[in-house]
Amino acid sequence: MNIQRTNNGQSRGAVIGSPVDARAIRIGAGFDALGFKHEAFAGLMDPLIMVDHYTMTEPTFGPHGHAGISAVSILFEDSVGVFNNRDSLGNDIDLLPGDLYWLKAGKGGLHDEKPTIGSKTHGLQLFVNLPATQKFDDPSSLHVKVKDMPVIEGDDHRVRVVLGQSNQTKGVSSPVLPLTILDAQFNSGGRYVHHLPKGHGVWVHPVSGDALVTIAGVATRLTPNQALALQAIDATAVELSSPDGGQVVLIEGQSIKEKFVQRGPFAMSTLADIETVTKAFRAGEFGTIAD
Numbered sequence: 001m002n003i004q005r006t007n008n009g010q011s012r013g014a015v016i017g018s019p020v021d022a023r024a025i026r027i028g029a030g031f032d033a034l035g036f037k038h039e040a041f042a043g044l045m046d047p048l049i050m051v052d053h054y055t056m057t058e059p060t061f062g063p064h065g066h067a068g069i070s071a072v073s074i075l076f077e078d079s080v081g082v083f084n085n086r087d088s089l090g091n092d093i094d095l096l097p098g099d100l101y102w103l104k105a106g107k108g109g110l111h112d113e114k115p116t117i118g119s120k121t122h123g124l125q126l127f128v129n130l131p132a133t134q135k136f137d138d139p140s141s142l143h144v145k146v147k148d149m150p151v152i153e154g155d156d157h158r159v160r161v162v163l164g165q166s167n168q169t170k171g172v173s174s175p176v177l178p179l180t181i182l183d184a185q186f187n188s189g190g191r192y193v194h195h196l197p198k199g200h201g202v203w204v205h206p207v208s209g210d211a212l213v214t215i216a217g218v219a220t221r222l223t224p225n226q227a228l229a230l231q232a233i234d235a236t237a238v239e240l241s242s243p244d245g246g247q248v249v250l251i252e253g254q255s256i257k258e259k260f261v262q263r264g265p266f267a268m269s270t271l272a273d274i275e276t277v278t279k280a281f282r283a284g285e286f287g288t289i290a291d
Contacts, residue, residue, distance in 0.1 A: 013233040014216045017044045019226040022053070030058030030115075033125075036205070036227050044229035046201050046255040047177055049127040049267055051227070053205060056083075056121045059114035065286050066105035067277040068135040068260070068267040070176055072126040073101045073113060074162060076183065076207065076247075077146070081119025086112045088287030089141055098146025100162050102175055106130070106137035108277050108286040124249065130176060131256050132269045144172045156190030159183070164252070166194050179253035186242035193239045194250060196232040201255045204228045204238075209246015214239040231255060 020041060022034035033054035038045045049069060063086075075083055079097040086092045087103055088110040095101055095113075103111055115121045130137075144162070150169050152159040161171035164180025174180075178200070184192055186209070196202060204213050205227040213220045213228055215238045220228055224246075230238075240248050260267050261274050266281075268274045280286065 014230050014236060015044065015233065016215065016218055016220065016230040017041055017228060019220060019222055019228055022225050022227070025052065025054075027060050028058070031056050031060040034225065041229040044201060044231050045203055046231075046257065047129045047179070047253045048201075048203055048251065049129050049260075049262060051203065051205070051251075052125045053207065054121075054123065054125060056115050057119070061112070063110050063112040063289050064265060065108060065110055065281045066103065066265045067108040067281070067286075068130055068273070069105055069265070070126075070128040070130060071103045071105060071111055071265070072128055073123060074126070074181060074183070075099050075121060075123040079120065079122045081121075082116045083119065083121045084114055084116055086289050087139075087141065088289055089139055090290070091141055091143075092290070093143055095143075096146060098149070098160070100144040100181070102142040102144075104130070104137070104140045104176055106134065106139050108280050109139035110286050110289050112289055126251070127265070127267065128176065128179065128253070129256055129258075129260060129267060132258055134176065135268055135273065140175065142172070142175045148172060152192075154190075154192070156187045157192045158185045159192055177254045177256070180251070182250040184240055184248045184250065186240075186245055186248065188245040189241070189243060190245065191239060191241040193237050194252070195237045196235065196252060197254075198232060198235045199255060200252050201229065201231045202238060203251045204240070205249050206242070207247035207249055209242050209244050211246065211248045212239075212241045212243065214241070
């Protein structure tokens with residue numbers, strides 16, 4: 001990966017990666033995704049570990065375990081029908097188009113999510129890393145309904161504040177780290193500027209249409225098969241634009257800057273910790289999901 005260190009002469013610098021191409025994922029007849037993993041972004045994706053941009057039309061994964069991470073589901077507004085979300089905390093929630101569900105797995109929890117019959121779910125699945133001090137916390141969850149997400153509208157853009165805040169508009173706070181998720185729709189040539197705190201990372205992906213991402217005087221063009229990650233050295237601003245109109249997701253979070261070991265849906269600080277949660281999972285200590 002090519003990495004650029006930029007500075008506009010006003011101590012507003014950033015470390016910017018080059019565009020990363022997605023990995024195509026198909027599972028069964030009902031799940032297609034563009035997959036992005038942290039190792040392709042040279043550390044700039046922190047605190048994200050993985051993002052899948054997916055479409056799901058039938059149950060695919062069944063109940064499965066998570067540990068050491070937050071598993072976050074973001075549904076786009078063009079989803080159709082209901083996305084049922086169950087977990088070992090006792091939740092059984094029908095997510096609607098535009099909703100968000102955050103499962104902080106901590107020391108371990110079970111999760112199962114699937115579209116109901118006739119539904120088509122379009123969204124993002126995130127694995128957000130947890131700091132070492134929280135990896136053995138008890139599991140917890142957050143459901144944010146689309147009606148509770150502020151919308152920033154201009155002549156050429158419509159931005160949903162799915163989580164966190166953008167400029168002076170505040171949505172529901174992240175349950176773990178300072179983290180913001182923006183879902184932006186643009187008319188042709190539309191632009192939106194989002195201000196970044198010092199030391200935060202940013203991940204940008206065009207859901208549809210090409211996107212231009214401009215920070216510290218450097219503009220990068222992305223196609224819908226790509227994503228870009230960067231780290232703000234100082235407080236600065238990132239401009240999103242879409243030359244022909246489209247949809248762009250921006251995820252901004254406080255970087256953890258800690259080493260971790262990942263084994264599938266588990267991410268812990270050490271291999272020994274991975275073995276600990278793996279044994280707990282096999283022993284049934286992650287709980288159960290009621291039928």
